[in-house]
Amino acid sequence: MTSHELERVIAYHRITKHAPGRYARSLGYMDWDTQPDPFRRFDGAPRVELPLRADALRTKYAELYEPGAVAPHPLGIDGVATFFELALGLTAWKGYGESRWSLRADPSSGNLHPTEAYAVLPSIAGVLDAGVFHYLSHDHCLEQRARVAPDR
Structure with missing residues (x-):
């Protein structure tokens, strides 16, 4: 990146960020026609499909706060899938007219931020190799x- 390009990036950041006592410069309304995709995708990245497992979960909420009430389980794809489904998964789709949007498990009070999560996972036999996901x-x-190289 050249110094000129870097200056442009810094200038853009300066004029588009919030500051104490003022909001970032904007149009004053939501431009719904030019919204970016709310889901970050990495085209061409190898994928591991996750099962929907939350409905099979038998742990009661109160048991989470009782020492020893929930037995530990080895890390497996079902646990990883359940974690992401309950923590960051989509709970419903809504629509009005031609507009369609998702509701998320993580409440956001209407904030329009994308869901971003990364996990560094060990190898799970028959499902995935160790790596960053x-x-x-x-x-x-x-x-x-x-990918994370296996221990030697």
Whole structure:
């Protein structure tokens, strides 16, 4: 990146960020026609499809706060899938006219930020190799971003 390009990036950041006592410069309304895709995708990345498992979960909420009430389980694809489904998964789709949007498990008070999550996971036999994964909530899957070399 040249120094001129860097100056442009810094200038853009300066004029588009919020500051104490003022909001970032904007149009004053939401430009719904030019919204970016709310789901980050890494085209061509190897994917691991995750099962929807939350309905099979038998743990009661109160048991989470009782020492020893929930037995530990080895890390497996079902646990990873359940974690992402309950923490960051999509809970419903809504629509009005031609507009369509998702509701997420993580409440946001209407904030329009994208869901971003990465996990560094060990190898799970028969399912995935150790590596760094991005969670894509739209498709409830993991996208492999990097492989981790096995121990020698």
